[in-house]
Amino acid sequence: MRTVLSRPDFRLLFGGLLASMTAESILLLALAVWVKDLTGSDGLAGATIFAILAPRMLAPLVGWFVDRYPGRPLFVITNLATALLLTPLFAVRDAGDMWILYAVAASYGLSNLTIGTVLSRLVRELVPPDLLGEANGALQTARQGLRLIGPLAGAGLYLALGGWLLVVVGIVGFLLAAVVVGTPRTLPGPSELPAGPRESPAATATARLRWPEELIAGLRHLAGEPALRRALLGYGLGSLVMGFTETLIFAYVDRGLGRDPAFVSVLFTTQGIGGLVGGLFSAAVLRRVGELGTLALGVALFGPAALLLAYPNLWLGLVAVLMAGLSLPLSMVGLHTLIQRRTPAELLGRVAAAAEAVVRFPQAVSIGMGALIVALLDYRLVFVAVGLVTLLAGNHLWRGRHLSPPSGPATRPRIPTQRSGPGVADHDVVASGGRLPEATTS
Numbered sequence: 001m002r003t004v005l006s007r008p009d010f011r012l013l014f015g016g017l018l019a020s021m022t023a024e025s026i027l028l029l030a031l032a033v034w035v036k037d038l039t040g041s042d043g044l045a046g047a048t049i050f051a052i053l054a055p056r057m058l059a060p061l062v063g064w065f066v067d068r069y070p071g072r073p074l075f076v077i078t079n080l081a082t083a084l085l086l087t088p089l090f091a092v093r094d095a096g097d098m099w100i101l102y103a104v105a106a107s108y109g110l111s112n113l114t115i116g117t118v119l120s121r122l123v124r125e126l127v128p129p130d131l132l133g134e135a136n137g138a139l140q141t142a143r144q145g146l147r148l149i150g151p152l153a154g155a156g157l158y159l160a161l162g163g164w165l166l167v168v169v170g171i172v173g174f175l176l177a178a179v180v181v182g183t184p185r186t187l188p189g190p191s192e193l194p195a196g197p198r199e200s201p202a203a204t205a206t207a208r209l210r211w212p213e214e215l216i217a218g219l220r221h222l223a224g225e226p227a228l229r230r231a232l233l234g235y236g237l238g239s240l241v242m243g244f245t246e247t248l249i250f251a252y253v254d255r256g257l258g259r260d261p262a263f264v265s266v267l268f269t270t271q272g273i274g275g276l277v278g279g280l281f282s283a284a285v286l287r288r289v290g291e292l293g294t295l296a297l298g299v300a301l302f303g304p305a306a307l308l309l310a311y312p313n314l315w316l317g318l319v320a321v322l323m324a325g326l327s328l329p330l331s332m333v334g335l336h337t338l339i340q341r342r343t344p345a346e347l348l349g350r351v352a353a354a355a356e357a358v359v360r361f362p363q364a365v366s367i368g369m370g371a372l373i374v375a376l377l378d379y380r381l382v383f384v385a386v387g388l389v390t391l392l393a394g395n396h397l398w399r400g401r402h403l404s405p406p407s408g409p410a411t412r413p414r415i416p417t418q419r420s421g422p423g424v425a426d427h428d429v430v431a432s433g434g435r436l437p438e439a440t441t442s
Contacts, residue, residue, distance in 0.1 A: 004134045009126045016181035018142055020079060020115070023173025025146040027086075028052070030158050030166050031105060036250060036261040037158075038095045043371035045261070046247025050367040051105035053243075055113060056360040062114050063218050063353030067346065071121045072181060078118065079178035082111040086174075089167045113356060120352035124340050133337045137283035140329035144275020159262060218350030222358065225342050227403035228351075231295055231335055232358045234397035238299045239359050241389045243366030244373065244382055245306065245324075251379040256312025267321045274325025282333040286406075291338035293401035298331030300394025306387035310380040335359075338404055 004010055028049075036045035066074060085107045088100050119139075127135045157165050222228045253263050278298075286294045301323050308320035335355065343351045373382055 004127060004131045004138055007126070010123075010135060012183065013122055013126060013181060014138065014142070016075075016079075016177040016179075017119070017139065019173045019180060020082075020177035021143050021146055023170040023177075024112070025143075025149075026153055026157070026173075027108075027166060027170045030163070031101060032246075032250075033158060033261055033264065034092075034163050034166075035098065035101055038098065043247060043375060044098070045250050046367055046371045046374070048101065048105050049243075049246040050371070051102045052109035052112070053360050053363055053367060055106055055110040056357045058110065059113060059117075059353040059357030059361075060216060060218065060350065062110070063117055063350035066114065066117045066121065066349035066353065071118050071125060075115065075118045075122065076178045076182040078111055078114045079174045079181070082108065082115070083171045083174040083178070085111060086167050086170050090164055092163060113353065116356060117349050117353045120336065120340060121345075121348050124345065124348055129341060132340050133286040133333060134283045136333045136336045136340075137279055137286070137329070140282060140332050141276060141279030144272055144279050144325060144329050146272065148269055148272040148276065156265075217347055218352075218354035219358075221343060221347055221351050222354055227292060227338060227400070228342055228355070230397065230400040230403060231292055231338055232355060234393045234400075235295060235299060235331065235335060235359050236362050237396070238302065238390045238393035239363040240366050241386045242302060243363035244370040244386055245309075246367045247370035247374050248309070248379050248382055248386075251374050252309055252312060252317070252383075255379065257314060257317070267317065270318050271321040271325035271328075274322040274327075275329050276325075278326040278329035279333075282329050285330060286333060286337060288406055290401055290406040291334045291341070291404040292397055293334070293404075293406070294330050295334030295338070296394050296397035296401060298327045298329070298334060298394075299390055299397060301327035301330070303387045303391035303394065306383045306390065310383040310387070312380075342404075 005014065031052075032045045032048045035041075035048045039045075085104060089104055091097060092100050123132065123135050123139075157169070222232055249264055249267065250261060253259050253261065253267070257263070282294065285297065289297070305320040305323035305327065308316045308323075336352075339352055339355055340348070370382075
């Protein structure tokens with residue numbers, strides 16, 4: 001991780017993302033707690049997460065949009081827009097204002113999808129292929145590490161001072177991200193970036209496509225690339241039931257442990273410990289079992305975590321959420337690195353957005369279903385079902401790990417030479433679709 005953070009361009013991006021991820025870690029859970037406090041409903045609290053994930057169905061349009069504009073300016077503008085979108089939350093007073101919370105949650109979900117899609121492009125542009133796993137691991141380590149303080153801080157601020165202070169923190173975080181990443185000193189603009197891949201016949205043909213066909217180009221690539229196809233099928237299956245836990249966790253805390261809804265923040269903080277560990281070791285796991293193998297381990301770990309939550313016990317619950325936290329960065333690093341390495345640069349925005357939709361839309365559907373299921377079935381039975389399905393999905397992914405084999409014995413990644421101007425030493429493989437020669441592929 002020190003290798004990739006030694007690069008000034010990536011370090012600048014990383015600093016900006018820390019600001020936005022801090023705001024995100026504080027806001028996401030606090031919005032659901034806010035809804036639970038106003039309504040007393042577990043289902044409506046879980047539906048807040050559904051509102052955030054539902055805009056994933058617009059992923060093809062978002063990916064097409066991202067592929068048409070320079071990454072850094074679009075990242076800055078989207079963060080500024082996100083800060084503006086949070087301002088209506090100042091008007092929330094009681095349960096009658098629930099529509100404002102849901103509208104803001106949906107708008108935030110759309111902007112979050114856009115930021116994540118742009119981020120895939122920026123990482124690919126700034127980092128050589130042999131450091132992609134390390135870069136993605138660093139980002140996931142930061143994201144998961146913030147769970148150690150974000151949920152508790154968000155719940156504490158909400159309980160002490162109300163929702164308005166959470167809104168202020170969120171706005172400041174996204175504004176800081178825009179300012180830091182918008183700084184032109186180090187982060188290269190489009191004219192400063194090394195030459196990307198030359199126009200291939202496939203790229204030229206894509207450019208001539210009408211816009212409806214351009215929108216689905218990312219989905220076509222995902223369906224046509226064997227490793228990506230298996231990754232999305234396995235992870236999509238897991239996501240179809242993982243979303244149940246967004247609602248089930250409130251029932252687990254309320255009915256199982258008999259605690260206040262704000263106690264969910266303690267579980268999320270514990271999950272952050274697992275996420276921090278998973279992020280720190282994700283690059284090493286990637287070098288040993290490959291992208292699909294890493295994704296498989298991440299999905300499979302969610303199985304025993306869900307099974308443990310079927311029995312309401314505080315200590316077992318802490319172990320369970322610790323395992324769930326460990327699974328998330330492994331899954332994300334495996335999937336994101338696979339996409340970045342197996343996708344032509346001109347399609348990366350659409351492919352990243354399409355992959356997000358394929359994974360997150362089933363999760364959004366399951367969150368919506370979870371809000372109903374938690375009222376009809378014993379939440380413990382649903383946790384058992386989640387555990388069994390995710391174990392099945394992880395097994396499917398593991399059996400396909402030969403499609404993205406590791407490069408061999410893990411070695412410390414080479415330290416690329418950081419140049420003040422454009423160069424090709426760190427990007428000499430981009431022209432070949434983002435892959436290194438056989439001897440150095442990681």
